Amino acid sequence: MQRIGVFVCHCGSNIAATVDVKAVAEAAKHESGVVFSADYQYMCSESGQDLIKDMIKEHKLTGIVVCSCSPRMHENTFCKAAAAGGLNPYMVEIANIREQCSWIHKDMPSATAKAIVLVRSAIAKVTLNAPLTAGTSPVTKRALVIGGGIAGIQTALDIADAGFEVDIVEKEPTIGGKMAQIDKTFPTLDCAACILTPKMVEAAQNDKIRIFSYSEVSAVKGFVGNFTVTIKRKARYVKEDLCTGCGLCTEKCPQKKVPNEFNLGLDNRRAIYIPFAQAIPKIATIDPDYCTMLKSGKCGVCSKVCSAGAIDYQAKDEFIDVNYGAIVAATGFNPIKVDKYDEFAYAQSPDVVTSLEYERLMNAAGPTGGTLLRPSDRTHPHTIVFVQCVGSRESEDSTKCGKSYCSKICCMYTAKHAMLTREKYPDTDVYVFYIDVRTPGKSFDEFYRRAVEQYGVHYIKGMVGKVTPEGGKLKVQASDLIAGKQLHIDADMVVLAAAIEPDKTARPLATLLTASMDTNDFFTEAHPKLRPVESPTAGVFLSGACQGPKDIPETVAQAGAAASKVIGLLAKDHLVCNPCVANANEMLCSGCSQCEKVCPYGAITYSYKEFRMPDRTTKLRLVASVNAAVCQGCGACTVTCPSGAMDLKGFSNKQIMAEVDAICK
Amino acid sequence: MIYSYFPGCTLKNKAIDLDIYARRSAELLGITLEELPEWQCCGGVYPLAKDKIATKLSSVRALAASRDAGHDLVTLCSACHNVLKQVNNDMRTDEYIRSRANNYMAPDAEYNGEINVIHYLELLRDTVGFENIKKKVVKPFTGRKIGAYYGCLLLRPGKVMQMDDPENPKILEDFIRAIGGEPVIYAQRNECCGGYATVEDKAYAASRAGKVVDNAAACGADMLITACPLCLYNLNKSNAENKLPVVYFTELLAEALGLKEENDV
Amino acid sequence: MSENNICREDILRISGVDTRKCMRCGKCSATCPAYDEMEYHPHQFVNMVENGDIEALVESPSLFKCLSCFACIDRCPRQVEPAKLVEAVRSACIRRQGHNHLSADAIPAILDPDIPQQALVSAFRKYSE
Structure with a gap:
């Protein structure tokens, strides 16, 4: 027979203001197996933990229930206290009467009634708990x-x-x-x-x-x-150990019309390429989508000019x-595609660019060698309009399905672009249309103010509504909310601060991980x-x-x-494993392998085992076994098993049913 | 392929060209348009006020009649298309409007947005296919620089109309290519022509339409096409020296298919 | 309170617009083709309705300048749909007895031989009850 102790925490007024903690402690006393029950102001305090240790010894408790906050907060604290009191730490259950009770109810009688049900359910579970011992697993360094x-x-x-x-x-x-x-x-x-x-x-x-x-x-x-x-x-079709990065192949390759992704397609590269001068590793790569040798078997120029013999058209992944x-x-991250925002005419005019493209147009290693030239006719732009928040801060039901968050970096890089433009080309008029200017960083607001006060960038509270390319100009129609005007600016370039989004590879990677x-x-x-x-x-x-x-x-x-x-x-040599893992009852297992299919960790394997039959013959049967070091205790197998052979230690089917019964009582 | 067809009032009168060339071309392209019997005016503009039910009923009647005939409903005039498509969307998604409208009409069978409203251009793109049209063209508009004028109603609200990208559409441009012409893309193609404002303030509408015409001309268009009688009217009014001829797209279609006769116009 | 007590709640109900979604970016007024004709601009409609400042809107000729082109509806980053507010205020205005903005008597004077029926039907729908 278990001897159970119940500890009800006030959590200051967090719990006690809504739940009658004394009534909960009193109700727990009447549950079968409970030999001690009390309430206390802060169970997580040192004296609260001492109370647990002392009562375990005094009442020879075999299991405890702490009625407090979420187990995510303090389960570990109470398990340690129990262990210090001489109890197996897996003989502790938490009844969450804060997040799941006091914080979400207003009325004390109903909150108290619910807390009592939660405690009763935890008592029912701890009654069936068995001591568990955690193993360890080594760490690959x-x-x-x-x-x-x-x-x-x-x-x-x-x-x-x-x-x-x-x-x-x-x-x-x-x-x-x-x-x-x-x-x-x-x-x-x-x-x-x-x-x-x-x-x-x-x-x-x-x-x-x-x-x-x-x-x-x-x-x-x-x-x-x-x-x-x-x-x-x-396959990069270039042997990494042989390529010296001399770059001769990237000059001789006859396929010159490949959009250069490093410059965001603002210029071209060859089909064999090194992305930029300081690339690491400095090794050429053949782009299989454009290489005529790989596509049609005719060419081979790079192989001929490579003195290191590094080209390998036969390479495989x-x-x-x-x-x-x-x-x-x-x-x-990446900037979003701005094609849904063609009221800004990005698809209609090469002189409408994203901020990252503008970055390349300002860069000495960029397509214009660092001289700011507009893409359409390679002339100096004299009026530039920056548009903030393109695709950021949109409501989820907006027509363009933009991002609901603030992309955070745009206000600052736009201030930078505006400032650098004015510094290099003081004859340029620079307008920045903003909804809010957000500069919460060290020396950030000072930077933005410098753009306005020292460099004369025109910051206008309002948004651009339409860009109309006409006669070599970009006719920008925008609102100036402070002046209460609709502005019409004939610009030479428009720069869009596109929202940023996680790289597309993140989602499949998250699935793998x-x-x-x-x-x-x-x-x-x-x-x-x-x-x-x-x-x-x-x-x-x-x-x-x-x-x-x-x-x-x-x-x-x-x-x-x-x-x-x-x-x-x-730095650790070993990690403590979670002992709440699945185990298969081989006598009940029918070998259907459904658990193996649902296990996200690959922890379940099937093997043939010999079983003695009632008539003293032996029979080979396929049965599941769980690698306790790999199992994470998610429980997917236990609910999948059609014959009830899978069970989770610490969360057995019997325990769960006892909890449900206690709630329904 | 058989479709119900809602011509709308203007196509029976001032915009008769828009209608006849469409019917004639459809026949050649293997599409049968069966005009709905006893259709009523769509109202010209979609009632944006949520409590307006009565002004949506003529559209609901047309939609229900089309459903009863067993066909999807084809429209041609941009305004009719906008109204019918938006009302159809209401009948599909808005319980308040759906129940009110059905209660008003007390039809034999409630209408719940069962059919699709399809614009003639969508029919050309999705059912006939621009490639197939190209094969049937006998008088291509080779070398003609044609500006597509969408206006507002074909494209917006984008969420409901779903004809094309409302900011960077290409259905009319693809149509122009199919009949052998060269599309001219200009930014004002999806900005308002001045619409119904012309009724009380001609100068106001003309200034709006003027921006469209000037932008198209500056971008090199030598003619404009539209699907809307009111757009055509406004663009022509602001375009006194007739800088750019404005015609219905169906007229060019019929001409390219060899279906336009000398005495037609 | 304005004549016949048109209040903020009426406008919100008729329009179905939640003015609190507005983040004051002004894109509606930036994209509005009727801006120069209007006394109050789309973003001001949103703000004034939110503040209950309905009377000034009801009396304003701006109501009849909106072209219902849906540009502000499609381009609003917060799906506020300002044109629906303009329509709601206009409806509330012309629903009052004797406040029709366009009467049939006025038509012969403005008629020209090319004007499509569609224009007249639309104008009556927008300007009169």
């Missing part, structure tokens, strides 16, 4: 970083600095990401390449870091500390399996305030804009934080 932008590079450098091996998987032929495309950085206006490329070189030269460029994650198995990841190394202890998602995402496809963090760089999936960490819009300093800070969490994990 290597981390994987998915994405080689500034977030991924910084995370990898910090992990390597702590002495652990780390691999970067980057889908493009080079690392560097979006920051490599940026000209200057706000609010200090230092050159993005000048601060990024040393980090790229550092990553390449660090012997703890391996870079798998032009590669993708294609499968993930295992669990925290013990992931096995299949990396697809896409390769798949390698690598073990990791931790995985960091750093998949970054079983990591959760929000409706915008940003990765969700384990706790929005207290665990911002961890995914709710153990062993998966988040770095950079894949978790939400971020500027460079925030990205770097988060990248470092993710690295420190990874280091904390890899």
